Amino acid sequence: MDKQILFEDEHIRVIFLKGSSDTLVISFGDLISRAKGMSINAEKSLIKYQYNVIGIMPKLKSWFPKSSMLQMQQYVQPILQQFKGIVGYGGSMGGYAAIKYSKLLNMQKIVAFVPQYSIDPDVVQDRRYAEFFDPSIHQDMQIQANEVDSDREYLIVYDPYFTEDKEHFLKIKPLLPKMHVIHLPFTGHEALAVLASSQLLNDFVEKPFDITYFYKRVREVKKQSKFYYRHVLDALLPRHPQALLKILENQDLALDERYFDAVLKQKLVQQLFNLKQGTVQNLHKLGIQLHQTQQATVPSPNVKTTEQTFLVFNLVSLKLECYAADIIGANSQYLVPLTVQANSLVKLELNGENYLLTMNDRGIHKLIPEHEALPLDQSPLVFKQYEGFCSMSYKQLTLSCDEQGFSHFVESGAEEQSKLQLC
Known part of the structure; x- marks a missing residue:
């Protein structure tokens, strides 16, 4: 398909992709899909449906400065005049621009995923993008009431449980007289990635809004998304x-x-x-590979934490973790108790063989057969006994076990979470 650059300055590159449909889509890039050659945000999906496209791609993380957009407008106006149906599309920074410049570019429909209201730290509490705010180019950058109107239809997709994006939505909402909302819970700021689908994009562009239809389509797409379960599980x-x-x-x-x-x-x-x-x-x-398992009968765990759980080595995650005794018994093929004595190196027995438990500066554990030489980057863990408690150390760091059962090596070593008991 034919492409040509319509406008370019230090902040944006504007590319026209000629298609055969009656609809013009103005596709805004974001922090990830910034200007790279002649590429356009969502290009493959838009080409599939033969859309005419104006791709407005950011060169910098500068949130489409108004000065650039006003200069650009005169260059794209001859193309805008050729179409009655103009749809804006973008996510995050691109969603912000699609809403803010909807009137300037005469869009009839705007599809905005997790848009910002502003990145000005004096205007919003959200600090994710505050480092990109530049007073010299971002004066009054928030979406203004005179930049939107009731002649345009706005569709916003966001996660109502994600605090940062919800703040922006609540500030945008009073400005939009004609707005539809699709909630996408437990997806955080990744709504656009979760709903990446050529057919769904085509629905957003072409179909009149029907809440029942769109929620049905969204459910179908998100369940096929490689991103969806990642966010759902992390949240739930x-x-x-x-x-x-x-x-x-x-x-x-x-x-x-x-x-x-x-x-x-x-x-x-x-x-x-x-x-x-x-x-x-x-x-x-879950795509979790088993490195090895414990086949032989394992001894009872004997290193207890302040949470009254026991410290073991997890053969699946390859981490030191803490569990109740009955959980260790039910998962004995994976959870290996430590073999420790006061003031000695930390060992464990795995399938009848004795190993030293070692770690490197990146926190990666390795099991080294007891009588083999250590790799140069690995150091053994040391179990130490003090008056009234024990601890485990790696170089100058001390193991700390939290109430969730995870362990971390930290600099301070006298806190309650670092105290162990040898049973």
């Missing part, structure tokens, strides 16, 4: 631990091992173990 786990089991029971999941980051993966594994549902099938559904 602390309050609704059974939600994980319901998702595993009702969904035919086969996630890639890189789907979850290390922190969330550790939370999920711990939750499965606490629910006594750490089956191979459940772990594989």
Whole structure:
């Protein structure tokens, strides 16, 4: 398809993509999809439906300064005059621009995902983007009442439980006389990524708003999204631990091992173990690989925390964690008690072999056979006994165990969470 640059300055690059439809889509980039060559935000989906597109792509994290947009307007006006149907589309910074410049660019419909009202720290409490605020180009940058009107239809998609985005929505809402809202709970600021779908984008552009239809389509798309369950699980786990089991029971999941980051993966594994549902099938559904398991009978745990749980090494997450004795017994193939003595190196027995538990400066543990040489980057953990309590250390750091059962090596070592008992 033909492309040409209509306008360019230090802040934006404006590209026209010629199509064959009767609709013109003005697609705004965001912090991630910034100007790169001749690329346009959501280009593949827009090409699929043969839309004519004006792609307004930010070069910098500068929130489409008004001075640039006013200069640009005269260059795109001849194209705008050719279309009766003009739809604005964008997320986050792009959603902000789609709303703010809707009247300037004569858009009839605006689809904005998680838009900002402003990034001015004097105007909003949200500080995620405050570092990008530049008083020299962002004077009165908030969306103004005279930049929108009732001739235009606004559709906003956001997560009502995500505090930062909700603040922006509540400030935008009174300004928009004709607005539809789609709530997308437990997706944080990733609504656009969760709903990435060519067909849904086409629906947003072409179909008159019908709340029943759109919520049905949104549910269909989000359940197929590789981002959706990541956000749902992260949001639900602390309050609704059974939600994980319901998702595993009702969904035919086969996630890639890189789907979850290390922190969330550790939370999920711990939750499965606490629910006594750490089956191979459940772990594989979540894309969690088994490095090794404990086959032999394991000794009883004997390192107790101030939370009255026991410290073990998790063979799935490869982390030191804390569990109640019955949880350790139910997951004995994965949770290995430590073999420690006062003032000695930390060891554990795995399938009849003795290992030193070591760690490096990046917090990565390794099990080293007891009589083998240590890798240069690994140092052993030391179990120390003091008057009335014990502790575990790595170099100058001390192990601290929190009430959720996670452990961290910290600089201070005399706090209650760092005190252990040898049973």
